[in-house]
Amino acid sequence: MANMREVLNAMLYVAASGCAWRLLPKCFPSVSTVWRYFYARRNAGLFEAINTVQAMNLREIEGRKAPPSAGVIDSQSVKTTESGGISGFDAGKKVKGRKRHILTDTCGFLIFILVHAADIQGRDGAVDLLAAIWTRFPWLRYVFADGGYARLMMADMVAWRNQGFAFGRIAFNGAPCDFRRGDFVDRILGRMDKCGLPPCLLELEVTETVFVGQLSDRVHNCLETLAKAGVTIALDDFGTGYASLTHLQQFPVHTIKIDRSFVSRLVAVETGDAAIVGAVCATTNSVAG
Numbered sequence: 001m002a003n004m005r006e007v008l009n010a011m012l013y014v015a016a017s018g019c020a021w022r023l024l025p026k027c028f029p030s031v032s033t034v035w036r037y038f039y040a041r042r043n044a045g046l047f048e049a050i051n052t053v054q055a056m057n058l059r060e061i062e063g064r065k066a067p068p069s070a071g072v073i074d075s076q077s078v079k080t081t082e083s084g085g086i087s088g089f090d091a092g093k094k095v096k097g098r099k100r101h102i103l104t105d106t107c108g109f110l111i112f113i114l115v116h117a118a119d120i121q122g123r124d125g126a127v128d129l130l131a132a133i134w135t136r137f138p139w140l141r142y143v144f145a146d147g148g149y150a151r152l153m154m155a156d157m158v159a160w161r162n163q164g165f166a167f168g169r170i171a172f173n174g175a176p177c178d179f180r181r182g183d184f185v186d187r188i189l190g191r192m193d194k195c196g197l198p199p200c201l202l203e204l205e206v207t208e209t210v211f212v213g214q215l216s217d218r219v220h221n222c223l224e225t226l227a228k229a230g231v232t233i234a235l236d237d238f239g240t241g242y243a244s245l246t247h248l249q250q251f252p253v254h255t256i257k258i259d260r261s262f263v264s265r266l267v268a269v270e271t272g273d274a275a276i277v278g279a280v281c282a283t284t285n286s287v288a289g
Contacts, residue, residue: 002029002037010034048112052136055109068105070142070171071133073126075101077118088119101129103143111137126152144171144205150188154195161197169232171203176210179218185225199230203255207236220251227252256281 010028014021021031028034041047056066077090080097089096099118103111114129126145133140145153153170160167178184192199204226210219223233234255258281 002033004037007034007037011038051110055105055111058109059105059107062107064107067139068109068111068137069139070106070144071103071111071137071140072106072144073101073103073129074145075099075125086115086117088117090118093118099125101125103129103133106144124152127156130156141168142171144173151191154191154197157197157201158195167201169201169203171205171234173236174204174206174210176215179210179215179222185222188226188231189229199226200232203232203234205234205236205257223252227254 006029010024011034013019013028014024014034021035024031024034055068059068060066077093077095077099078097079095080087085098087097088099090099095118097118098115099120101114101116103113105111112129112133114125114132116125116128130143143153150172153172157167157170174184181187188202188204189199192202204223206219206223227233232254233252234257235253236257
């Protein structure tokens, strides 16, 4: 009977080092033994179950509800070896290999990961990811994504509506490169109108870096137009970087999202984060009022 503690250590060693199975050091159980246990547990979904339970436990430690109601989706293309397996060329990133789609909760804990060839565009590969998590995490009501996912996001919203699913606002990030394009507002509102979706179902997240520099006037006009159309404007990561209360007066902002570095330690009495968060909330409410 193999020592299961050592079998697990061997699995973690392979995962951390990225070495081939045949290069597993002799201090661990035999390669065939570790390989057999690994694939048996992977195929049974044990690793996914462990990750889910661990993420929920960590969320409770952070003072959150165990089931996440919001997630953040993103993708990354990485190079691979010539040893085989799925592979493709990402023309945008100039990378030949695989693309991994990752969904985390708003605390940064991994919820789900999907790996496919790098030549699949992010917005297309995310379809499989969202389909895979729909039944596993039915409590997810918000998925945050950058502007590259806008078309996919709206297609999903139409599908959810047609299937009778109730969903709240869908948030997506607006980066400086989005505002540099003169058609940003027209593309967003035009796609929503084409899909027959009201703009009030969208929430645009921006950080204060978009307010700084030559884009300031263009950003202001874009946000004004979107806000008048019914899109919710959220100021993300407030309290860090270029945080300024004048932005609350100069730009249409409906929601303030305080940086997690302040709210993640609210349960700790000895920190001054609770006072900072309270002061920010009181000040922003006064400015908004």
